[in-house]
Amino acid sequence: MKHPAARREQACLFPTSGWREFSLIEAIRKISAASGSKDRLGIGDDASAHCPEPGCLELVTCDALIEGIHWEWAWCDPETLGRKAAAVNVSDIAAMGGVPRRAHLVLALPPGAKEKRVLGVVSGLVAELKKYGARLVGGDTNASPGPWMISLTLQGTVAEKHLLRRSGARAGDWLMVTGDLGGAAAGLYEVKHSRSPLRLISYAAQRLRSPIPRLAEARWLAQTGRVHALLDVSDGLASDVRRLCEAGRVGACLYAGHLPVAMDTRRMAKKMKQPAWTVALQGGEDYELLFAVKPQDAPALCRKMQARLGTACTLVGEVVPASQGLTLALPEGKMIKLPAGWEHNREVHG
């Protein structure tokens, strides 16, 4: 939706000459069509249309990436950014136990946005969606008075019996996470303090730029029927365990010394002058899975996931009654109230 009158009065706000909305939509349609869209109606009408499958739930999620908040061009190339915009949304569909299907993209482009960059973003996004079986089927292009904005709405489906909720954790459950934590936060520190951040290919920088949604792991976990509650760790473990506990009306105790942290993240944590566990606890954008299972189910689940998918699981805490609140067992054994997130982090850790 664009106001032509606004466009006229602010012609300079619209992308570079030759970049009209229609040609941009046409270019996006071509990139998307190359990935094999077979929808009843895709890009090019007032709305896209498809026939939902019978017998399953439809899922919808949306996540936006905004220049200057979520990324800087100094440390992320267009294709990688497009891939990330897709991946973070796929992660949300995965965290419901579903598979991603159809995406709608809203772009806001600053004056002078280069064709190559725009198409790079779209190409990366379409390629990443395709990797997980999803397609770009519609969207909206806009001028922006300043920052780039990439807002994706992703629809997915899940058999009702495989739906993974945030609620459902029970006192006594173990809290597990896949993979390792804190990498993206370490990577953000690293790219911000690097002289050539675009060329950085450290583990931490890759975790920041190229998150890998745990789609196969979540699907597999959903099919075991053993998971009481699950979500993806997008805002940091401290924030997300709080969400899981609020949804399930339970408390939790996390073990700081147990949090899985990669070697490269430990290296960066030293430069950040923070214990590795605080980076793991409060860094965001890890897109790992946090889930609650019965203690007796946990060992077999971990062993099988490792064997089938090559993904490690770590016990990071346990679910307790709501009355006990949210606590953190420090590596030296002391128990403290769980820090609330980055805002409180400053109070707790200076």
Next chain:
Amino acid sequence: MKHPAARREQACLFPTSGWREFSLIEAIRKISAASGSKDRLGIGDDASAHCPEPGCLELVTCDALIEGIHWEWAWCDPETLGRKAAAVNVSDIAAMGGVPRRAHLVLALPPGAKEKRVLGVVSGLVAELKKYGARLVGGDTNASPGPWMISLTLQGTVAEKHLLRRSGARAGDWLMVTGDLGGAAAGLYEVKHSRSPLRLISYAAQRLRSPIPRLAEARWLAQTGRVHALLDVSDGLASDVRRLCEAGRVGACLYAGHLPVAMDTRRMAKKMKQPAWTVALQGGEDYELLFAVKPQDAPALCRKMQARLGTACTLVGEVVPASQGLTLALPEGKMIKLPAGWEHNREVHG
């Protein structure tokens, strides 16, 4: 999706103190719940979920409003803006013959965004959705380094037999529009040249701020089974007739002297020093319906729509073979090539 590390380093970018993502989501959830959401899963998990109805197509559309491009706070209050964000999306679902069902909202808020303003936008949006039978069921909140951004994704449904496409117009069809054109463009000029634009309650200013999606009209037209092609006029008649013709591989001749223009729009056109028909032809955001029907069906359709819904329809042109291209019959009788839109408008009309 928010990067906590980014949030920490750019704490000033996040809304006013006390405004955390969670409390904002909670407030949005409350506003939305008050409108009676009954989804399988609404706001508060990784994705929303619902059971699609069998035997019908699902429609999805998204349209964003961006501060400085689509509106200025100087001339639009928060509730009205929220209503508009809903209305422009409802218009797209209507233009497919569907009814709106479920919406996802992505907000990007600049530093210091006021609670009252944010909740005003959300309240207006939820109220407007409710008016048309739809609900807010999910979304994403973000910091913005500058402008406000309100991006809505709206899902709807339509029985396949009632689907209204852009394609399907045939040579010989009449081109009809509902209501009148150019009001929003005239309103934009008016608010931009007013000393107290927020208080302006002229017809043109209202057309700009408070578009009324033609949902009932589109539904009724869809059910007649007489419409060959239809879309909503969001970017201006000149642009949108081009879309209809490209989709249907036909040409068209529009009659400048026939375009329906309200008295207030004519008044503003004089101030704009443009013939009223150029404002009607090239102004955007009218959200009227443009549709193609057989000449013999048109009179009865217009009469019945007027009688049932109180909405006038006007003959504005005819569909011709593609080889004849897009032309405009000027009021004085001369035929010219149809101006392509605002960009070309400057060349054509100085």
